[in-house]
Amino acid sequence: MKAQELLYQGKAKSAYLTDDPDLLVLAFRDDTSAFDGEIIEQLDAKGAINNQFNAFIMGALEAAGIETHFEKQLSKTDSLVKRLDMIPVECVVRNKAAGSLVRRLGVEEGLSFDPPLFELFLKNDALHDPMITEHHVAAFGWATDEEMAEMHRLSLAVNAVLAPLFADAGLTLVDFKLEFGRFHGRIVLGDEFSPDGCRLWDTATGEKKDKDRFRQKLGGVMEAYREVAERLGVVIDA
Ligand code: TMP
Numbered sequence: 001m002k003a004q005e006l007l008y009q010g011k012a013k014s015a016y017l018t019d020d021p022d023l024l025v026l027a028f029r030d031d032t033s034a035f036d037g038e039i040i041e042q043l044d045a046k047g048a049i050n051n052q053f054n055a056f057i058m059g060a061l062e063a064a065g066i067e068t069h070f071e072k073q074l075s076k077t078d079s080l081v082k083r084l085d086m087i088p089v090e091c092v093v094r095n096k097a098a099g100s101l102v103r104r105l106g107v108e109e110g111l112s113f114d115p116p117l118f119e120l121f122l123k124n125d126a127l128h129d130p131m132i133t134e135h136h137v138a139a140f141g142w143a144t145d146e147e148m149a150e151m152h153r154l155s156l157a158v159n160a161v162l163a164p165l166f167a168d169a170g171l172t173l174v175d176f177k178l179e180f181g182r183f184h185g186r187i188v189l190g191d192e193f194s195p196d197g198c199r200l201w202d203t204a205t206g207e208k209k210d211k212d213r214f215r216q217k218l219g220g221v222m223e224a225y226r227e228v229a230e231r232l233g234v235v236i237d238a
Helices: 048-064 098-104 134-139 146-166 221-231
Strands: 006-009 013-019 022-026 031-034 039-040 068-074 079-080 085-096 114-122 170-182 186-189 200-202
Touching: 022 048, 048 068, 048 079, 048 146, 048 221, 085 146, 114 134, 114 146, 134 146, 146 186, 170 221
Parallel strands: none
Antiparallel strands: 006 013, 013 022, 022 079, 031 039, 068 079, 085 114, 085 170, 170 186, 170 200
């Protein structure tokens, strides 16, 4: 399947149309943004690492019965995916407190949630992805109540699959963000799962192994991403 016209250019990925109206080519770029696109830098081989890491994670989710848009890896940086009608709502699952939650509610970083905490944000950089509730989703018609319930169910199902997978690799899945879309009437997981959109802490040392290294200027960003992949047994061709 060959990439044709550019359909959409996001902050870290570009989506291209293909011959098949149901399929897109997703090209992972090295661009790395923080603070809703305020800071953008190129990190060497990030596109390749995230594409290949995402392929592994999406495969693990499919194997657990969670439908994703992922079809197949096409190259180091590109994957073939289903074309979804994206819902502009970011679903966040938190096993521990970090990031905006700590700032918003003044709780201590690392506070555990059992069961996990589920939050919603509007995907809108200009508004800095404001927090919303399912009532906003219904009032503005971003998704039906049934679709929202399915996104909630699937988000927790993703956590139930991935938290143990990372735990086995000595990594704590602190939180993550998912985006869903519609595909022929079904709610399907889209976007990506990579250290760009989740928090991973070394369980033994607490060291951050995700995009917080970039946001907080801690250095060693790509080294951390590579280490995460390696610990999960993902061989990166970059
Ligand atoms: P937050 O602590 O900034 O609300 O983010 C929670 C998790 O979701 C964290 O792993 C980062 C991820 N996330 C994104 O990747 N993009 C976003 O736009 C938002 C709001 C969160």
